[in-house]
Amino acid sequence: MTTYQSSWINFLRQYGPIPRNDNMYDEAIQRSIQRKGMEPIKVEPEYLPNLIENFNSGYPQTIILTGTAGDGKTFYCREVWTALGGPKEVWDNGNTIKSLELPEKTIFFIKDLSELSEEDKNIINNLADSIKNGGNKVFLVAANDGQLIEAWKKADYTYDVAEVTGIIEDLLVNEKEEHPDYNLQLINLSRTNSARTFQKVVKSVVEHPGWNECGNCLYRESTCPIWENRKRLKGTDDNNVLKSRLTNLLELCELNEVHIPIRHLLLLVSNMILGHPEAKDKLMSCNQIPKILEDNSASKASIYRNIFGENLNPRRREQTEIFSILNRFGIGTESNNLIDNMLIYGNDEPELFNLYDKYMLSDTYYGADETFKAHQKSYLEGDVDKEESQEFIGRLRSQRQRLFFSVDDNDVEEIKIWDLTTFKYAGEFLESVYRRLGNEKRVQPKILSRLVKGINRISTGLLTKDTDKIFLSTSGSHSQSKISRVFESEISVRPSRGESVDITLENGKPLLSVKMSLSPEIRPVSLKLHLVRYEFISRVAEGELPGSFSRECYEDLLAFKSRLINQLEARRKLEGADEYDSDRLVLELLRLNNEGMLYTRSVEVEFE
Incomplete structure (x- = not known):
């Protein structure tokens, strides 16, 4: 054969x-x-039709393509060159700068800005002139995002170069593609x-x-x-x-x-x-x-x-x-009891056999093949040495990986496939937060309540169960102490007198937004909810300590708390809050009652 x-x-x-x-x-x-x-x-290129249309138009803009290595910048340059009638042999000649003469305009292609030789670097002055003043010379430029600004800063100084460098920096920072006063499109392929x-x-x-x-x-x-x-x-x-x-x-x-x-x-x-x-x-x-x-x-x-x-x-x-x-998702290294019991004992346990049959025996190629069943039997009978035992454990890891990608949607709730990952709340974050918001629906109250509880626990350092208010407290100063008992204020989660807590989408990303006042001078304080932060807050709310990624997230939440307290101070000043009595100070200290709910107790401090 x-x-x-x-x-x-x-x-x-x-x-x-x-x-x-x-x-x-x-x-x-x-x-x-x-x-x-x-x-x-x-692979259907997202921006290619617009690029070709731009350079075929009567008033084309200069375009800079940026992004990480491998985003397809060279591909776009070559495809535009070909679409505009550029000769293949010229593209393949190895020169970094190529030009194409078209009616009433010349298009310059720079397929990698970082590869410009010393002799070629004066082209940046022409590029700056095209961006600032337009004209019959336009450019298509490719540059990795880390090298784009560096290349401009290394160019010979002119007012135009300095001005355009500033504009490019602003567009990158603000994630925008155009400035109304300049003949430029800056397309960041990393946002694809x-x-x-x-x-x-x-x-x-x-x-x-x-x-x-x-x-x-x-x-x-x-x-x-x-x-x-x-x-x-x-x-x-x-x-x-x-x-x-x-x-x-x-x-x-x-x-x-x-x-x-x-x-x-x-x-x-x-x-x-x-x-x-x-x-x-x-x-x-x-x-x-x-x-x-x-x-x-x-x-x-x-x-x-x-x-x-x-x-x-x-x-x-x-x-x-x-x-x-x-x-980093840890798929295969994490598990739960149902999955591991099914993998190890499913062939012999009646209550597990249906799942074992559906997801192991039915896949004779990568599931319970003869080799797996032989190792499984030896492991259960204790007829294995340490090396063979480790080999079987390795096979279990591979099967957990397979299960994550093969359990059908009807069994996801029972098997809890996200338990096979480091982020057990990842599925909820994706479906019940991100996609729900994308469909213009509100996040369910139980999810918001859990996040508020987690934030309160991190902020105060106390195992509170409060979910309807965010408590702001310090340790007597604005130091970032692990336990903060000195009560400063509370913010209602439900809309009340300008206060509210909500989850929204901003630039396509979930955001926890805390509003503290009806006044436009007191702007909301926001926290980006990416996957790791969402997991951290949710686990803390449920009484877990996810140490593998807790330090950075903990510091992020303390910084969020500091911004809330700063806005609280701004609100107090705006409202003309009374100054403290110079002879005595009344502190409100946070306490937990038997149900785990926070309350305050006053303590008076007198000065002699």
Whole structure:
């Protein structure tokens, strides 16, 4: 029996986690496309139609593309060049600056601002003139976000360069694309939503015509792990549960202000399909499939393990950004009793067998295959040494990873799949906060109450159960003491005399907003609710101490408290609050009653 050697599979391997010079990534892929005659992986570019329309218009703007490495800046430049009729051989000539003569205008392309030579750096003066004054010279410029301002500051000083540098800084800081007085669009590709881009990448890869080459392979339908992984990623057999769960993780990354460039998403998808720890470069190719099947090691190619780079050695995995990011969710290392009991005892326990049958026995490829069942039996009978026991525990970890991406939506509440992650409130944060707000619905009162309780516990240092007010207290000064008993004020959660606490969306991100006054001079105090903060506050409210990420979050909440107290002082001044008596001071000290509710007790301090 022989395999068909697919040039498409060999091409897809190049997108995976293999050593390469990242600065030459786009060029290397393009050379491979030309050499193999391969149709490229096409991901619908979000901004391309607008860029082409801009440069074809009678009054085009200069455009600067910024973002992290791998966001597709070089791709956009090349596609615009081609769409406007630029010769391919000129694009490939290696020059950093290229120009294209069009009727009544010249377009200059700078595909990497940081690569300008000393002789070429005077082009920045022309670029500044184009941005400030317009004219018949316009530019399309690509620059990594960390290098964009640096390149401008290194340019020869002129008033125009200094002025435009300030404008670019302002646009970056304020997350805006245009300034009405300047001929410039600044497009930050890092603001492109990774979750939406991921779905485009998956569609482009799994539906690529290169898969037609697999039609001649004898291993395709029954045993080939490459084809099996492609089928699972395509999602026809699981109602897209795998794709949906991974999209959720990427959405949570975005909400946690972690952006994943398209290059890393391509790497992820390539590794999901081709990853295997015993393959060359840890990525399968067609000629390795017979040996993998002969060695009975197809289960090591599990797409669910490959999502986290488990086919790579630990050092390589940690150095590959996408796997480092996804592994922060801790999927597989966390669990709950139901899941572990089902995995270990499900075959013999009647009350667990239905779940075991549905999610383990039914998946003979990556679930309860013969190897897993043999290890399970030996483990239960105690017929294993320490090494074999650790191997079985490793298999349990892999199965937890698989369960997170395969439990269907009807069983999510029973199995509690988010218990398999470091962030057990992540699903709630995504569905009941972010998406609910996106659908213009209010967050449920029970969620707001929990957050208020958590904030009160952190702010006062006391195990209060109060949920209808935010208590502001200090330790007698504005020091950030762990326990703060000196009562300053309370803020009603329900709207009352200008006070309220609510959760809203601002720039597409959830925000806890505390209003303290009807006066426009006393502005609301806000706290961004990204995933880690939401988890921290929720766990504190429920009496848990999440030490793994508590320090930074704790300091963030104390800073939030300080801003609330500062606004309280501003409100007092606006309202003309009475000054303290110089001879005595009455302090209101916070106490907890038997029900865990806060109350105050007055203590008078006299001065001699």
